[in-house]
Amino acid sequence: MSLKLFDVVPDFTQASTIGEFPFYPWAGRDWVVLFSHPRDFxxxxxxxxxxxxxxxxxxxxxxxxxxxxxxxxxxxxHAWANDILLSQGVELNFPLIADEDRRVSQLLDLIHPNASDTVTVRTVLVIDPARRVRLTLTYPASTGRNLAELLRTIDSLKLTDDHKVATPADWAQGDDVIILPSVGEGEARRLFGAWQTHTPYLRTVPQPVAAE
Incomplete structure (x- = not known):
């Protein structure tokens, strides 16, 4: 299968560094970031x-x-985790799935034959509490992932789930946000009070407080 935005990620159970890893029970009602690696070391x-x-x-x-x-x-x-501790000075503090039979990789479409028919590509999935895919990022082997961008995107997703807003280009926590074009003037006045109009379809307001 090929997972697209808002598709539900299927459940699976696989071996991991914390023992048997049942995805749905482990995820609970939390958001999840799942990121794949082509191989260890x-x-x-x-x-x-x-x-x-x-x-x-x-x-x-x-x-x-x-x-x-x-x-x-x-x-x-586990041997790789020891290498990470020795070379990077930090312990692995989250589970690492051991997908030796490629079952989860195939299930989540993490093997792209044009890149390699045996190992996973370096993909990030952000999954919401309803188990839906909310972001996918796939990186080439030579380029390290931008963790700050991942956190920024999660902040945007959580904020825009709670409020009728979108976040503009290069938005960061605390910046102004965009009122959704589908929000009429009366509803906008009730929700936001006042706003700045740039064009009829682009209205900005200070960032609302996200729900905890």
Whole structure:
């Protein structure tokens, strides 16, 4: 299958660094970031896993669980985690799925034959509490992922789920936001009070407070 935005991610159970990993029970009612790696002991992915481990308090603060996936076995994952600790100075503090049989990779469409017919591409899935895909990012092997952009996008998704707004280009937490064009003037006045009109379809207001 090929997962598209708002598709429901199917459930699965697979081995991982924390033992058997049943996706739905583990995810609970939280947001999830699932990111795949082509194999263990790769240099770019080593830096990415360390970066995610350092930022885990930021994911926790947002109510987001993180999980990695690689096609090597659990024993290899644990050895890789030790390498990450020695080279990057941070412990792996989230589960890493051992997709040795490629079952989850095939289920989530993480193998792209034109790149490689055996290993996963470096994909990020942001999944909401209803198990729906809300963001997909796929990176080339040579380019490390931008974790700040991932956090920024999650902030935008959570804010725009709670309020009838969208976020403009290069938006960051605390910046002005856009009132949805579908919100009429009366509803906009009730929800936001006042706003700045740039064009009939572009109205901006200070960022509302996101629900916790």
């Amino acid at each position: 790769t240099p770019v992915c080593t830096t990415e896993l360390a970066a995610v481990a350092r930022l885990k308090p930021e994911f926790d603060r947002r109510g987001v669980k993180v999980v990695g996936l690689s096609v090597d076995p659990v024993a290899s994952h």
